[in-house]
Amino acid sequence: MAPATSRSAIAIAVTGLRKSYGDKVVLDGIDLHIAEGTIFALLGPNGAGKTTMVQILSTLIGADGGEAHIAGHAVAQEPDAVRDLIGVTGQFSAVDNLLTGEENLNLMADLRHLERAAGRRRTAELLDRFELVEAGKNQATTYSGGMRRRLDLAMTLVGDPRIIFLDEPTAGLDPRSRRTMWQIIRDLVAGGVTIFLTTQYLEEADQLADQIAVLDHGRLIAEGTPDELKRLIPGGHIRLQFADLQGLESAARAVGESTRDDDTFTLQVPSDGGVRSLRALLDQLDMASIDVDRLSVHTPDLDDVFLALTGQPDTERATVR
């Protein structure tokens, strides 16, 4: 193997990466540098090019231009060296449905060329860790969505890959399974693994990632730590609606800093969305004896990010560009 691996602390290096399908440009000159042992989140809406990015970096498809190196190995020229180091869990289930969970893991152990005994040990260990010991005897067709996703990730981990690609790992999972998946990802990074994650959820990127890049129509429109990124977007707010202009005016005087809309009698009060600040706000309104018609709490989401970065909400941009 090339000596570059040990010298460089960069796990994934991408410069000027381009890819189109016919006339449709999917990736339009992407540059990225991801440090070893960190979680990187590629954030973007459906159709932004996230999956294409993962497919190119994991040697599944070729790029039209630019370069990508995984631990110093060029993706296009040394695909097998790259494949030896990576693990991929795609958006679509990559388990063999006719095989049992245990057989699927054993298959991976054999294809990773582990010794037979070591492979069987690894299988048992992963079944236990992913709570699939009982289900391991059943065919994968019988698995629920969450179990299938766990098996999928367990299969990726069989060969102890140093760099793991997770393409929307929590899409379609219930909140509990999502938290389990997050914990698994955190544990992996604690073990020194580098993770390249794609997601549509700002919250997920915020929870997990050391670095976030926002992908939109094949270009990176922002890059930074979660805190840097959140500074770019307006924070959350509490939205108060009143029956008449008088209520709105007295409330605006009572709560201080806020944005009012006289046409709809609504007031937007900046807030972190926490219970404490909400209670404080309600106390203030109570004290001034103001009746609130309706109240809602808004936390910043992907739409806010796009609104802040592009000046247009996500849904309207497609027609503009």
Next chain:
Amino acid sequence: MSTHTYAVRDSATMLRRNLIHMLRYPIALMLVGIPVVLLLLFVYVFGGTLGAGLGGVSGGRAEYANYVLPGILLITVACAAQGTAISVAMDMTEGIIARFRTMAIFRPSVLTGHVLSSLIQTMLSLAVVIGVGVLVGFRPTASPVEWVAAIGVLAMITVAVIWLSVACGLVTKSVEAASNLPMPLILLPFLGSGFVPTDSMPAAVGWFADYQPFTPVMETLRGLLLGTAIGNNAILAVAWCTVITLVSYLWAKKLYNRDPSR
């Protein structure tokens, strides 16, 4: 480092995978019904008349049972090939294939797994058909050595036809199309010396029948199992099988290695 060092190991692993598939969903084996029905049809419905037309010593149904069996064996191979094309096409729609493509394994092993498992299923199907053949009057005169040679010839044509259907399964976009592509193979024994001697056919059909790949294979099998003259058919059979295998293998490999995004 090259994945070629793992060619045998990875192919064995994939074979194990395909054997489990075979036990749980034996497509190729399920298709053995077609040749069995054809065999019964040709022996008990057409056999009396067709057998008389052969002009042999005994004539009739008993003689025709012997004459038709090699043709039925190749129909068995063609039917199993359809099963192979279907299972390859089905497999390619599964997400696990994308996973295999991102792993450092010997690439053609996914395909060799299919080929070996189909070979096993087809040989089992052939054994069933020969067994039914014996029940309805097939009386081979082969010595043990000739039996081994006959099994070798069957394995050769099976491997050739299976690689061709693996390529068929890869080139089509849907499972339905994959099941239709190898269909013409089932007709080849009819348009050869499988059911009637080629010299009884009109000139153009007879010419095609004489020069198509299945005829020398069937003639070689007939010679080995029943003691008829083989002539240069054995060499032709080996040549055809080698060419079909080689071309189909390279084609299938190229299809599997193409960039799925292009």
